[in-house]
Amino acid sequence: MAASDAAGPDPADSTPDLANVPPETLVQIGFVFRPHGMEGELKIDPEHTDDPARFETLPFVFLGPHPRRVTKHAIESVRYQQTKRGTTVILGVEGIETRDDSEAVAKHKVFAPEEALDLGEGELFVHDIIGMEVVAEDDTVLGTIANYMEMPAQDMLVVRTSDGEEAMIPVVEDFLLEIDEDAGQITVRPIDGLIG
Known part of the structure; x- marks a missing residue:
């Protein structure tokens, strides 16, 4: 031994x-x-x-x-x-x-x-949307997704604008219009005074 x-x-x-x-x-x-x-x-x-x-x-x-x-x-x-x-x-x-x-x-x-993790149709992982380009309905580039925040009332996308500012967009149909995974782009309806 x-x-x-x-x-x-x-x-x-x-x-x-x-x-x-x-x-x-x-x-x-x-x-x-x-x-x-x-x-x-x-x-x-x-x-x-x-x-x-x-x-x-x-x-x-x-x-x-x-x-x-x-x-x-x-x-x-x-x-x-x-x-x-x-x-x-x-x-x-x-x-x-x-x-x-x-x-x-x-x-x-x-x-x-x-x-x-079996995702349903149209579902994405949060890490898949971080870094996606954010555009308005008229194709104006607003910034990129910097973060996704789970909040009590509704989840929020944190958008970092080209000047380094951050704005939040609620993850609801009225504001989040389309996610194009292939283009790496999210189309939103900007909230007056918060972004755009």
Whole structure:
């Protein structure tokens, strides 16, 4: 028996096995808010998905601080809890069995492979619209999409104009007229005084 074997496991080996997955293929779908109970369940804030029920269709998720450093976990259970902030997902995953295990991943992001997220007709991922050109109905260029904000009343597009200013456009049919994914362009009806 080698001396290193007798000393027990090397503490450096206690780091989790990182998943070998291209980070650009992962989409954030939630955030580990905190542990739930003593059995390793996780409270997930599903703010990065429009439908928390998506968790039920996924065979596994990736957990980590960013997409380049994640661990893969098969989903074992999904249930929901209604809170003041909305729906919280209570997630049980393989490999996280105790309160200590769940505390180790608290505040981590939850990712899924883009290909596993079944989008409906005309749906896009938020990262697909960031950087798209924004034009008015008369084809005047207004700027580019800098961000997408989920707000209580309605979601908002943040448009960065050519002079570096930012303006917000509600994501409602009255203002958001067309998204042309092939052209990389979004046509909007500008709000007087806010943009254009």
